Amino acid sequence: xxxxxxxxxxxxxxxxxxxxxxAGTSGKPVRGSNAGSSGSAAGKPSTSGGGxxxxxxxxxxxxxxxxxxxxxxxxxxxxxxxxxxxRYPEEHACTFDYKALGRxxxxxxxxxxxxxxxxKI
Numbered sequence: 001x002x003x004x005x006x007x008x009x010x011x012x013x014x015x016x017x018x019x020x021x022x023a024g025t026s027g028k029p030v031r032g033s034n035a036g037s038s039g040s041a042a043g044k045p046s047t048s049g050g051g052x053x054x055x056x057x058x059x060x061x062x063x064x065x066x067x068x069x070x071x072x073x074x075x076x077x078x079x080x081x082x083x084x085x086x087r088y089p090e091e092h093a094c095t096f097d098y099k100a101l102g103r104x105x106x107x108x109x110x111x112x113x114x115x116x117x118x119x120k121i
Contacts, residue, residue: 059073059081061085061086062080062081062082062086062092063083063086063091063092064085064086066083068081068083074087076089076092076094076096077089077094078094078096080092
């Protein structure tokens with residue numbers, strides 16, 4: 001009985017520590033931060049002069065989340081990156097207002113035609 005109780009308590013503590021790491025309130029460094037590291041560890045960028053460098057996040061599709069490369073990424077007018085499958089506005093529920101853009105283009109390209117007024121005698 002004591003073992004099952006200690007297991008439940010340990011998992012509860014793990015959940016609390018995980019939540020505090022996500023919130024950033026813990027004193028422990030969060031994964032991905034190099035504060036206090038020497039920079040000589042494999043896989044971590046070295047810092048010169050003691051400055052902290054952030055590892056750039058990889059580009060991912062805004063819809064399905066697959067990893068994108070420079071040649072497979074498409075930037076939509078809603079300013080999000082998408083894979084070739086979701087690059088069209090109909091495929092990713094685009095938030096850009098294409099209707100307003102079309103109206104503005106028509107207004108700019110087709111000026112209002114007004115006939116000259118006739119002078120009264």
